[in-house]
Amino acid sequence: MATEVAGAHGHDEPDHLAPYLSQEAGRGVKGWLLTLDHKRIGLMYLISTLLAFFMGGVFALLVRLELFAPGRTIMSAEYYNRAFTLHGAIMVFLFIIPSVPGALGNFVLPIMLGTKDVAFPRLNLLSFYIYVIGATFSLYSIVTGSVDTGWTFYTPYSTTSQTSVVSMVLGVFILGFSSILTGLNFIVTVHKLRAPGLHWKRLPLFIWGTYATSIIQVLATPVLAITLLLLAAERTMGVGIFDPALGGDPILFQHFFWFYSHPAVYIMIVPGMAVASELFATFTRRAIFGYFAVAMSSLGLALVGFLVWGHHMFTSGQSEWATMLFSALTMLVAIPSGVKVFNWTATLYKGSIELTTPMLYALSFLVLFTIGGLTGLFCAVLNTDIHLHDTYFIVAHFHYVMMGGTVMAFVGGILYWWPKMTGKLYDEGLAKISWLFVFVGFNTTFLIQFVMGSKGMPRRYYDYLPQFEIYHKVSTVGSWLLLIGFSICAWVLIKSLRSGPKSPPNPWGSAGYEWQGTESPPVMQNFRETPTITRGPYDYHLCTDEELFDGFPEDLKK
Amino acid sequence: MASAHSDHGHGDHPKFLAHHFDTPEQQFDAAKFGMWVFIVTEILMFGGLFVAYLIYKGQEPSVFIEAHRRLDWKLGSANTIVLLFSSLTAALAVRSSQLGKKNETTMWLMITIACAFVFMGIKYVEYSHKFHDGLLPGRYFTAHLPEHAHNGQVLPQRANMYFALYFMMTGLHGLHVLIGASALGYVLYRNLRGDFSPEYFTPVEIGALYWHLVDLVWIYLFPLVYLVG
Amino acid sequence: MSDHSHAHDDGKVHAHVSPFLFMVAIFGALVVLTVVTVAASRFDFGSANTLIAVLIATAKAALVATFFMHLKYDKGFHALIFVMSFVFLGVFLLITLEDVDTRGRVDNASTVRMHERRGEQAPGGFVLDPRGVQARERQPAGGGAHH
Numbered sequence: 001m002a003t004e005v006a007g008a009h010g011h012d013e014p015d016h017l018a019p020y021l022s023q024e025a026g027r028g029v030k031g032w033l034l035t036l037d038h039k040r041i042g043l044m045y046l047i048s049t050l051l052a053f054f055m056g057g058v059f060a061l062l063v064r065l066e067l068f069a070p071g072r073t074i075m076s077a078e079y080y081n082r083a084f085t086l087h088g089a090i091m092v093f094l095f096i097i098p099s100v101p102g103a104l105g106n107f108v109l110p111i112m113l114g115t116k117d118v119a120f121p122r123l124n125l126l127s128f129y130i131y132v133i134g135a136t137f138s139l140y141s142i143v144t145g146s147v148d149t150g151w152t153f154y155t156p157y158s159t160t161s162q163t164s165v166v167s168m169v170l171g172v173f174i175l176g177f178s179s180i181l182t183g184l185n186f187i188v189t190v191h192k193l194r195a196p197g198l199h200w201k202r203l204p205l206f207i208w209g210t211y212a213t214s215i216i217q218v219l220a221t222p223v224l225a226i227t228l229l230l231l232a233a234e235r236t237m238g239v240g241i242f243d244p245a246l247g248g249d250p251i252l253f254q255h256f257f258w259f260y261s262h263p264a265v266y267i268m269i270v271p272g273m274a275v276a277s278e279l280f281a282t283f284t285r286r287a288i289f290g291y292f293a294v295a296m297s298s299l300g301l302a303l304v305g306f307l308v309w310g311h312h313m314f315t316s317g318q319s320e321w322a323t324m325l326f327s328a329l330t331m332l333v334a335i336p337s338g339v340k341v342f343n344w345t346a347t348l349y350k351g352s353i354e355l356t357t358p359m360l361y362a363l364s365f366l367v368l369f370t371i372g373g374l375t376g377l378f379c380a381v382l383n384t385d386i387h388l389h390d391t392y393f394i395v396a397h398f399h400y401v402m403m404g405g406t407v408m409a410f411v412g413g414i415l416y417w418w419p420k421m422t423g424k425l426y427d428e429g430l431a432k433i434s435w436l437f438v439f440v441g442f443n444t445t446f447l448i449q450f451v452m453g454s455k456g457m458p459r460r461y462y463d464y465l466p467q468f469e470i471y472h473k474v475s476t477v478g479s480w481l482l483l484i485g486f487s488i489c490a491w492v493l494i495k496s497l498r499s500g501p502k503s504p505p506n507p508w509g510s511a512g513y514e515w516q517g518t519e520s521p522p523v524m525q526n527f528r529e530t531p532t533i534t535r536g537p538y539d540y541h542l543c544t545d546e547e548l549f550d551g552f553p554e555d556l557k558k
Numbered sequence: 559m560a561s562a563h564s565d566h567g568h569g570d571h572p573k574f575l576a577h578h579f580d581t582p583e584q585q586f587d588a589a590k591f592g593m594w595v596f597i598v599t600e601i602l603m604f605g606g607l608f609v610a611y612l613i614y615k616g617q618e619p620s621v622f623i624e625a626h627r628r629l630d631w632k633l634g635s636a637n638t639i640v641l642l643f644s645s646l647t648a649a650l651a652v653r654s655s656q657l658g659k660k661n662e663t664t665m666w667l668m669i670t671i672a673c674a675f676v677f678m679g680i681k682y683v684e685y686s687h688k689f690h691d692g693l694l695p696g697r698y699f700t701a702h703l704p705e706h707a708h709n710g711q712v713l714p715q716r717a718n719m720y721f722a723l724y725f726m727m728t729g730l731h732g733l734h735v736l737i738g739a740s741a742l743g744y745v746l747y748r749n750l751r752g753d754f755s756p757e758y759f760t761p762v763e764i765g766a767l768y769w770h771l772v773d774l775v776w777i778y779l780f781p782l783v784y785l786v787g
Numbered sequence: 788m789s790d791h792s793h794a795h796d797d798g799k800v801h802a803h804v805s806p807f808l809f810m811v812a813i814f815g816a817l818v819v820l821t822v823v824t825v826a827a828s829r830f831d832f833g834s835a836n837t838l839i840a841v842l843i844a845t846a847k848a849a850l851v852a853t854f855f856m857h858l859k860y861d862k863g864f865h866a867l868i869f870v871m872s873f874v875f876l877g878v879f880l881l882i883t884l885e886d887v888d889t890r891g892r893v894d895n896a897s898t899v900r901m902h903e904r905r906g907e908q909a910p911g912g913f914v915l916d917p918r919g920v921q922a923r924e925r926q927p928a929g930g931g932a933h934h
């Protein structure tokens with residue numbers, strides 16, 4: 001049958017039953033750049049987001065290096081302002097937001113759903129190219145004077161700064177559409193393209209998380225678009241909507257910006273939670289405790305996330321009543337987050353835990369996200385926040401969530417699905433060493449920033465008082481440990497690509513749908529036969545030995 | 559449920575059906591659902607401007623009321639009727655393509671697109687009046703100067719905010735009119751090519767949905783900006 | 788497909804075809820409502836002006852969505868997400884308005900009060916509350932308007 005079908009296609013037609021990375025599935029550069037295959041698009045997203053991570057990381061290292069000693073260390077204050085702005089803007093808009101949905105979501109979601117592709121493959125490719133165009137605008141901004149406003153583009157500074165704000169703002173505006181289209185595609189795919197038997201209560205938690213993320217992307221990103229459009233109009237045409245001199249209200253900009261950007265925090269963290277749920281299930285060999293509660297808490301985060309944006313504006317001059325309202329509403333966020341953390345912990349209890357590298361990253365995620373989440377409550381309390389606002393405490397808090405949470409889960413997810421994506425195994429020993437550097441380096445960099453911030457060190461400052469020097473020194477050394485860790489990790493992946501042993505279809509022995517009935521790497525249309533789902537994604541007790549076998553099928557018979 | 563590979567090269571998989579869908583109904587539902595999600599994004603994008611408008615209007619109601627008298631409510635009403643009528647013809651285009659009446663579909667689509675141009679023409683007349691009277695956004699606003707007095711009266715300078723929002727809202731809406739007209743133009747081309755049938759009229763339906771969205775935005779924009787001030 | 792729970796599961800597209808005259812009648816209703824909204828704008832209902840305009844517009848939007856956009860014959864979920872978009876917009880509008888309307892109620896020195904250039908009250912600042920917040924003397928325009 002397979003050969004018959006392949007023969008029916010012309011030479012340029014991709015063969016739907018060839019491994020998706022092979023020449024038969026799409027030839028040469030054209031086969032990649034014009035591909036409609038969600039797996040290839042996912043890989044292109046993976047490469048681009050990792051490039052963005054590298055760029056953002058370089059700026060982070062420069063910022064930390066500059067802060068190694070008080071006064072001027074390697075760059076002037078003007079360049080320092082640009083460096084932290086670019087670090088933030090690149091990490092947020094070019095890396096974290098597209099990372100898990102764009103790269104892992106694109107690759108894994110349709111396979112988990114048991115379908116051949118996302119609902120709108122052409123829109124999917126378009127979304128990738130919109131991402132590339134947006135990134136190009138941002139790069140253009142960087143080389144033509146860059147931006148020094150901070151990633152939040154607050155007015156009135158952003159409307160008066162002499163740097164290249166408009167092209168960066170247009171870049172982010174365009175990137176937003178990429179995010180919207182990805183979210184739209186995923187929502188429709190989850191609704192319309194599930195395999196037979198895959199009803200909502202059998203959806204893997206990765207799907208639930210990605211689905212909740214997509215809802216936020218679709219609802220919040222348009223408001224960012226209009227905000228940035230107004231900002232660009234303000235700079236180019238002087239419309240004055242945020243300019244007090246023309247009757248505008250700069251605080252309104254903050255409302256507009258955070259109406260998107262607080263939900264955007266959940267665009268960043270919920271996919272991380274989604275990945276972590278998969279890792280916990282596979283490496284404890286059991287169903288996620290409280291599956292339904294974890295699934296619903298993703299949706300809960302998505303909804304509550306729209307009610308709390310003003311907690312970024314406690315000291316902005318917004319009304320005291322609004323401040324109190326936002327403070328109270330922000331406390332609600334702790335509920336769905338707590339539901340997740342407790343259920344993951346309960347999953348670990350008496351699970352048969354296997355400490356592979358992805359699992360180490362998942363456990364790091366659990367610990368670091370909890371720290372990040374709990375310190376977030378300090379910031380939500382009004383009187384504490386007056387002291388902590390705009391200090392390194394905030395910096396440490398959101399890095400614990402964004403990097404300790406999402407990046408840890410992202411790296412864990414890459415390693416976990418790596419054998420499925422590439423068909424190659426990687427060096428577990430070396431990967432564990434890299435994890436150790438990343439984990440220790442992360443905590444060295446950021447734990448001390450809580451202390452520094454609570455003692456009053458403001459964020460974004462170029463210079464500081466002598467009593468903060470020791471904290472900054474430790475933090476900078478931590479950033480070097482992170483560099484070592486990620487470099488080893490990159491080497492592990494490159495080595496695996498070059499000379500990694502071939503992966504069996506299900507190297508982790510997981511019950512997850514994406515590991516069943518597919519090869520590593522999968523064929524172009526994912527499955528040789530449309531799967532029929534007869535059990536939940538974590539029903540280890542219902543799986544046959546054959547399904548959970550972590551070797552090659554031919555060895556099973558022996 | 560067809561197995562994954564049996565549908566290649568078989569007669570039960572019509573040409574318009576993409577390979578990852580099993581049935582035309584599934585494909586149609588997916589397209590329509592996707593369009594509705596997209597409509598949600600558009601509503602929130604325009605919504606941002608409406609929020610800004612309502613907030614500033616609430617802050618300086620008398621200035622906004624004074625400023626809105628400088629808009630021509632007759633032209634605005636005419637444009638409202640034009641858009642409402644084009645919405646009707648867009649809906650009729652869907653109807654005729656559902657019934658397989660290709661020529662009728664062509665006619666309704668052409669009328670819809672023509673309405674888009676009429677709308678933009680009226681918009682052009684309005685805009686050129688505003689430019690001429692110095693009713694420009696933000697820092698280019700000059701209608702408070704004596705040489706731009708209207709019936710012997712000048713607007714307060716703070717009216718610049720009203721015109722900033724007026725131009726942002728109607729400008730973005732006008733852009734959507736143009737995008738919608740182009741989309742309908744593409745649908746028209748495909749209709750003339752004979753792509754559609756009672757079994758497959760998805761692009762007509764999707765294009766019409768987009769066009770109704772453009773109408774929906776105007777339905778709110780017209781009374782809020784032209785009538786209430 | 789798991790989504791298919793219809794009585795007719797032949798996989799064909801089943802869309803409602805609306806009668807021609809019915810559609811024209813809807814258009815007529817829309818025109819009538821347009822006339823009503825123009826007429827209503829001739830009368831001053833005070834602070835209800837905007838509300839009345841929005842309500843009439845919502846009636847028109849409902850007609851377009853229900854009949855021209857076929858929501859009546861469509862999946863209920865499409866209507867749900869359509870309505871939800873307005874709900875989220877409402878959240879955005881109401882909470883932002885709540886901030887703008889109550890600025891300075893508790894601590895009237897906490898915000899910028901006036902335009903530097905014009906010495907007029909800034910929209911970003913608070914409007915002095917007639918219910919007893921003591922009006923502070925206005926500082927001269929330019930220089931020192933910030934507290």
Ligand SMILES: [Cu+2]
Binds near residue numbers: 311
């Ligand atoms: Cu927040």
